Amino acid sequence: MNEIEGSWYDGGSSRRRGARLRWGSGALALLPEEGDRISIDPQRLRMSSSLPGAPTRLSWGGEDSFVTMDDAGIAAMRRGLALGGGWLSRLENRMSIALGAGVLCVSLLAAFAFRGVPAIAARAALLLPVEVSDDLGDLLLGELESWLPPSELPAARQAELIRYFTSRDESGAPPRVEFRASEIIGANALTLSATTVAFTDELVLLADNDRELLAVYFHELGHAELRHVEQKVLTASAWLVMFALLTGDIGVVGDLLLSSVLLGPALGPFSRALEREADAFAVERLLAAGESPEAMIGILEKLEAQSRLVVSVNGADSGENDPDRDDPAPDAAISEAGATVPEDTDEGFLLRLLDIIASHPPTEERIEYIESRIAD
Secondary structure (H helix, E strand, C coil): CEEEEEEEECCCCCCCEEEEEEEECCEEEEEECCCCCEECCHHHCEECCCCCCCCEEEECCCCCEEEECCHHHHHHHHHHCCCCCHHHHHHHCCHHHHHHHHHHHHHHHHHHHHHHHHHHHHHHHCCCCHHHHHHHHHHHHHHCCCCCCECCCCHHHHHHHHHHHHHHCCCCCCCEEEEECCCCCCCCEEEEECCEEEEEHHHHHHCCCHHHHHHHHHHHHHHHHCCHHHHHHHHHHHHHHHHHHHHCCHHHHHHHHHHHHHHCCCCCCCHHHHHHHHHHHHHHHHHHCCCCCHHHHHHHHHHHHHHHHHHHHHHHHHCCCCCCCCCCCCCEEECCCCCEEECCCHHHHHHHHHHHHCCCCCHHHHHHHHHHHHHC
């Protein structure tokens, strides 16, 4: 007779009892350390799929079961009693199938994470109450307060621009427009939520006329009305929850969700697609307002020219082309305004974050699209 060491569970409690499973000559019996011998009909025997290093559970029609870690003993019993392992067990024990199943699972999970989650987030963002967007805009604006100090533009000029924007905007619910001064961010505009956008003083001063600023306003309005920031925050939150569930560390979900408010806008592999949506939205609104999209091309060309000038100036200042320089300048994050901050500082991290938030397709591509719409 052959025996397999393991544990017996009677089905009435979670108590584990030591036991031996004895088999041979077509007979099978359980011998508990405490209790009477239990005869088992091999034809009624059911066992979980056995994987190397994992426990195997055997049952025989009742509530009780036998659990063992003796893989060799289970394999010998299968052969001795001519027990089939079942199709699932056969699949699991074939390495090529197991690896293929693993690759398939990872592929499906990645497809859901990078395709399914953003698609669901895009729809869910449109259903969020306006109060959520208000709070999100306030929170992000507060977090960036030290980098976006109050505007130095005259209050009358700010009010004039807001009146101009809203008079050309037929949406009926224009977002709050904040003007801020920032040498670090430079000439830029940011959408912080569906109800909050910010213009920097540098952008206002860069524009030749208010029509160019209106084009920027409509671009940011596109981000706002299409809930792009909310989409990214929801997508990042879903990714973080998925990560916590996969790693089993459920306790950190709350902290991850709180941090995603700032990380959400940064974790956006579809940023260029969203920027194209906002460009298309801006062109449509300009045409509807009777304005030529040429103004949008004008401000894009100014921003591109300034960006190239900044890179050129910083490259010259860093001495990267100086053959006599022994210590090359450290890598730096360069904003559109021309501020240069080392990447390994908090300032450098924030600049990289803001650069991702404001990432755009190539200017040439954007201008080609606008010109095609003008030609239509």
